[in-house]
Amino acid sequence: MSNNNNDKPxxxxxxxxxxxxxxxxxxxxxxxxxxxxxxxxxxxxATAMPALLPRTAFAxxxxxxxxxxxxxxxxxxxxxxxxxxxxxxxVHINAFGSNEEMLAKLQAGGTGWDVFVPTNYTxxxxxxxxxxxxxxxxxxxxxxxxxNDPKFAxxxxxxxxxxxxxxNWGTTGFIVNSKKITSGPKSWKDFFDVTMNAGSGHTxxxxxxxxxxxxxxxxxxxSFNSIDAKELAAAEALLIESKPHLFAITSDYQPGMxxxxxxxxxxxxxxxxxxxxxxxxxxxxxxxxxxxxxxDFYCIPKGAPHLEAAYAFINNFQDPAVQxxxxxxxxxxxxxxxxxxxxxxxxxxxPILHPAAELMSGLEFGAAQTLTDPxxxxxxxxxxxx
Amino acid sequence: MRIxxxxxxxxxxxxxxxxxxxxxxxxxxASELRGLSVQWYGKALSNPxxxxxxxxxxxxxxxxxxxxxxxxxxxxxxxxxxxxxxxVLFDGLIFVSVMIPGIVIGIATLVALVxxxxxxxxxxxxxxxxxxxxxxxxxxxxxxxxxxxxxxxxLVIIMVRARIAxxxxxxxxxxxxxxxxxxxxxxxxxxxxxxxxxxxGFLLSFTFSFDDFIISFFVAGPNTTLPIYIFSSIRRGITPxxxxxGTMVLVGSLILLxxxxxxxxxxxxxx
Amino acid sequence: xxxxxxxxxxxxxxxxxxxxxxxxxxxxxxLIVILVFSFGERAPVGGYAGGFTLEHYANLGAxxxxxxxxxxxxxxxxxxxxxxxxxxxxxxxxxxxxxxxLILLVLVIVPFWTSLLIRTYAWIYILGGKGxxxxxxxxxxxxxxxxxxxxxxxxGIVYGYLPLMVFxxxxxxxxxxxxYLEASSDLGAxxxxxxxxxxxxxxMPGVATGCMLVFILLMGEFLIPAFLGGGKVFFxxxxxxxxxxxxxxxxxxxxxxxxxxxxxxxxxSLYMRMTMRNSKTGVDESLM
Numbered sequence: 001m002s003n004n005n006n007d008k009p010x011x012x013x014x015x016x017x018x019x020x021x022x023x024x025x026x027x028x029x030x031x032x033x034x035x036x037x038x039x040x041x042x043x044x045x046a047t048a049m050p051a052l053l054p055r056t057a058f059a060x061x062x063x064x065x066x067x068x069x070x071x072x073x074x075x076x077x078x079x080x081x082x083x084x085x086x087x088x089x090x091v092h093i094n095a096f097g098s099n100e101e102m103l104a105k106l107q108a109g110g111t112g113w114d115v116f117v118p119t120n121y122t123x124x125x126x127x128x129x130x131x132x133x134x135x136x137x138x139x140x141x142x143x144x145x146x147x148n149d150p151k152f153a154x155x156x157x158x159x160x161x162x163x164x165x166x167x168n169w170g171t172t173g174f175i176v177n178s179k180k181i182t183s184g185p186k187s188w189k190d191f192f193d194v195t196m197n198a199g200s201g202h203t204x205x206x207x208x209x210x211x212x213x214x215x216x217x218x219x220x221x222x223s224f225n226s227i228d229a230k231e232l233a234a235a236e237a238l239l240i241e242s243k244p245h246l247f248a249i250t251s252d253y254q255p256g257m258x259x260x261x262x263x264x265x266x267x268x269x270x271x272x273x274x275x276x277x278x279x280x281x282x283x284x285x286x287x288x289x290x291x292x293x294x295x296d297f298y299c300i301p302k303g304a305p306h307l308e309a310a311y312a313f314i315n316n317f318q319d320p321a322v323q324x325x326x327x328x329x330x331x332x333x334x335x336x337x338x339x340x341x342x343x344x345x346x347x348x349x350x351p352i353l354h355p356a357a358e359l360m361s362g363l364e365f366g367a368a369q370t371l372t373d374p375x376x377x378x379x380x381x382x383x384x385x386x
Numbered sequence: 387m388r389i390x391x392x393x394x395x396x397x398x399x400x401x402x403x404x405x406x407x408x409x410x411x412x413x414x415x416a417s418e419l420r421g422l423s424v425q426w427y428g429k430a431l432s433n434p435x436x437x438x439x440x441x442x443x444x445x446x447x448x449x450x451x452x453x454x455x456x457x458x459x460x461x462x463x464x465x466x467x468x469x470x471x472x473x474v475l476f477d478g479l480i481f482v483s484v485m486i487p488g489i490v491i492g493i494a495t496l497v498a499l500v501x502x503x504x505x506x507x508x509x510x511x512x513x514x515x516x517x518x519x520x521x522x523x524x525x526x527x528x529x530x531x532x533x534x535x536x537x538x539x540x541l542v543i544i545m546v547r548a549r550i551a552x553x554x555x556x557x558x559x560x561x562x563x564x565x566x567x568x569x570x571x572x573x574x575x576x577x578x579x580x581x582x583x584x585x586x587g588f589l590l591s592f593t594f595s596f597d598d599f600i601i602s603f604f605v606a607g608p609n610t611t612l613p614i615y616i617f618s619s620i621r622r623g624i625t626p627x628x629x630x631x632g633t634m635v636l637v638g639s640l641i642l643l644x645x646x647x648x649x650x651x652x653x654x655x656x657x
Numbered sequence: 658x659x660x661x662x663x664x665x666x667x668x669x670x671x672x673x674x675x676x677x678x679x680x681x682x683x684x685x686x687x688l689i690v691i692l693v694f695s696f697g698e699r700a701p702v703g704g705y706a707g708g709f710t711l712e713h714y715a716n717l718g719a720x721x722x723x724x725x726x727x728x729x730x731x732x733x734x735x736x737x738x739x740x741x742x743x744x745x746x747x748x749x750x751x752x753x754x755x756x757x758x759l760i761l762l763v764l765v766i767v768p769f770w771t772s773l774l775i776r777t778y779a780w781i782y783i784l785g786g787k788g789x790x791x792x793x794x795x796x797x798x799x800x801x802x803x804x805x806x807x808x809x810x811x812x813g814i815v816y817g818y819l820p821l822m823v824f825x826x827x828x829x830x831x832x833x834x835x836x837y838l839e840a841s842s843d844l845g846a847x848x849x850x851x852x853x854x855x856x857x858x859x860x861m862p863g864v865a866t867g868c869m870l871v872f873i874l875l876m877g878e879f880l881i882p883a884f885l886g887g888g889k890v891f892f893x894x895x896x897x898x899x900x901x902x903x904x905x906x907x908x909x910x911x912x913x914x915x916x917x918x919x920x921x922x923x924x925x926s927l928y929m930r931m932t933m934r935n936s937k938t939g940v941d942e943s944l945m
Binding site for chain 1: 701702704722723781785786787805888889891895899900902903904905906
């Protein structure tokens with residue numbers, strides 16, 4: 001800075017004098033900034049807040065930002081950080097508790113999302129509503145269509161066009177803290193029985209119509225995907241009856257289960273792995289009377305502001321090695337045969353990731369009509385407000 | 387009485403103490419303290435989304451504060467001369483805009499704007515010259531600013547009007563009698579008297595807008611304000627980064643307050 | 658003379674135009690749109706489709722619990738905040754040494770500057786299983802559950818809105834001339850009598866303002882029940898967020914919004930009329 005800057009804060013009158021000189025043009029901008037100390041202040045700000053400055057290092061074609069909307073506890077932060085390091089693209093993660101919430105945001109328009117993670121049954125509807133883009137597979141060299149089991153990857157293709165690539169597959173069952181609940185519930189019927197008796201006040205249901213209504217339907221002996229008005233009315237009655245016995249209605253149930261307030265919760269299998277890792281008495285149950293099997297996908301919404309970064313991000317997470325290292329943290333199995341071949345024994349033999357075939361036979365993929373069915377939407381909403 | 391006051395202050399500050407304490411957490415979870423470190427401050431400061439959200443919030447709150455104090459003051463001055471039906475109409479609108487819950491403002495604005503945009507966008511696209519991309523209207527800065535300003539402008543009107551009611555009329559009349567122009571009367575007599583109310587209104591508008599979550603949640607579109615960022619961090623599974631952000635905002639406002647206090651004292655001294 | 662009043666009218670019009678336009682486009686238009694929507698149909702995929710039906714108003718009963726919850730928690734929460742805030746405001750305005758007054762007052766407002774979201778979140782931890790209950794457990798009260806209960810929501814309300822209540826009461830007590838109090842006790846009135854007959858009536862404008870502010874905000878509250886009620890304590894605000902951001906039933910949500918606005922108009926006007934009759938001064942606008 002300039003010589004006459006004696007490190008003391010400038011007085012108001014002196015500042016104004018200098019400002020007039022600057023306005024009249026008798027000193028340069030650099031001198032003005034130096035004398036008034038504004039330059040120092042800005043320099044301090046700049047070093048303290050690199051975030052506020054445009055990035056030049058990586059400001060290549062990818063840009064430096066990516067907005068990613070996904071589910072809670074579904075990623076290894078280390079892999080996301082690794083992506084940022086390699087490409088200069090910073091990733092902002094939003095978490096959502098249901099597909100319906102994602103759909104509502106997209107329908108209202110202007111989300112600013114670049115990549116999001118919908119579930120199998122929603123993709124066709126997103127295409128119909130013109131909310132997602134057809135993917136340019138040439139920008140996803142790490143994706144190998146042939147190595148994905150069509151049972152899981154099928155919904156990605158609508159009318160012969162590919163709109164999505166698979167992320168992981170999994171099951172929806174429930175988790176039990178076996179120290180608190182010793183009766184060993186095996187079915188959704190048991191689940192609601194325990195909720196309303198021994199475990200009263202400690203059960204968590206999802207804030208998500210598909211799984212919460214689905215669980216109640218299975219407990220009553222109906223299909224997980226039913227849109228039959230009578231069956232749904234019975235499910236609503238069961239849910240409302242159980243409501244006073246619940247601890248919470250939330251899709252982010254890990255904090256509640258970890259704090260010890262929650263003893264039982266509807267649960268996705270990866271969350272079960274994460275919980276069991278820290279709390280051995282947590283047991284994951286694939287219910288004997290039904291439940292959900294699902295695949296999640298990476299999609300790009302129409303109008304994504306950082307399109308190139310979105311492709312780079314998806315491509316990065318299609319790399320089999322990255323898929324495996326992600327799975328080791330979040331506990332969901334990949335659908336990609338290349339990744340399955342790479343996975344260590346600890347994953348391939350884990351019954352939470354790969355349940356026995358006879359348990360799987362009763363599981364259903366979510367059905368498209370549940371997403372937009374008005375009765376299911378209203379059953380969920382009125383259960384929550386009951 | 388004193389013990390009671392201490393208890394209330396404890397009630398107010400224990401959660402804040404916990405926020406600050408956990409901002410120095412060395413661990414990754416906001417709920418378990420594992421040693422002390424300042425790493426989360428570094429992470430928050432180098433996270434461009436935090437910077438973006440902060441600047442978005444700042445720009446919105448400043449614009450809201452400026453717009454509401456200008457328009458609110460102008461309206462308050464005009465309203466005191468207005469009589470009859472128009473006066474009743476405006477009083478009613480001010481009352482409704484203050485009393486309507488923020489969530490209804492957010493929803494109604496969202497629904498109205500989505501409808502208007504759905505109507506206008508195809509028209510824009512059809513009248514736009516061939517070959518170039520027509521602009522597409524969507525939610526953003528403008529919608530948040532407009533929705534916030536509705537409420538804060540009414541606040542300013544109420545505050546300034548109360549000040550005008552308590553103002554010394556004789557001074558204004560004297561000034562008019564001395565053939566001062568209306569502008570001069572305003573600038574030299576009225577303004578100095580209502581100035582504190584305008585300033586208070588400005589600060590209140592800024593604070594409201596900066597901390598508002600619910601209206602912005604509905605109408606911000608792709609823009610992320612600081613409260614929206616914090617909300618999404620909490621939903622994602624909170625890390626101490628959020629605590630660090632909260633602590634920095636708190637310290638920042640304390641410093642601003644103390645500087646203002648100091649400057650005011652200095653000014654009083656020179657007087 | 659005529660010339661001047663004409664220019665005056667022009668000036669008034671110019672000064673009012675921006676505000677008038679703002680009200681027209683940001684208040685009247687959106688309210689009309691949701692009024693129209695509230696008579697429409699839910700589109701098959703969610704959202705709004707044109708039509709005319711009264712079914713959404715007929716169906717309001719499906720959210721009866723949300724309405725009754727809000728209409729109980731809002732007044733109870735307001736009253737609790739008042740009970741906690743009044744002694745503090747009294748202490749600050751009358752008892753405290755002038756030297757500490759400003760700093761103590763600022764300390765009431767400071768919590769307002771950390772995001773309400775973060776402050777409420779801190780309570781999830783304090784009331785959750787590893788916070789207070791584990792301490793209670795240790796002293797011998799086992800299995801106490803605090804989080805996701807009506808009590809937790811009420812506590813969050815008092816915590817969140819306390820400064821808003823303390824401030825107006827403080828201002829009106831501060832205005833109260835201390836010589837009144839001295840006169841009253843010189844005349845042999847007991848402290849209780851002085852409080853009931855002098856202090857309390859004179860502080861009513863502040864009480865009325867604080868209560869109205871808190872009540873209005875509580876009627877639209879969404880965050881506190883969502884965070885501290887675990888989705889089990891449901892306000893109208895939560896029902897609205899649900900209808901717009903989850904089940905995508907815009908017409909029903911619009912009908913609920915309109916109903917909420919009507920309820921607000923009625924309760925707040927009644928309230929203002931009541932306080933005006935009781936304390937002559939009514940809600941002190943200068944404090945808002």
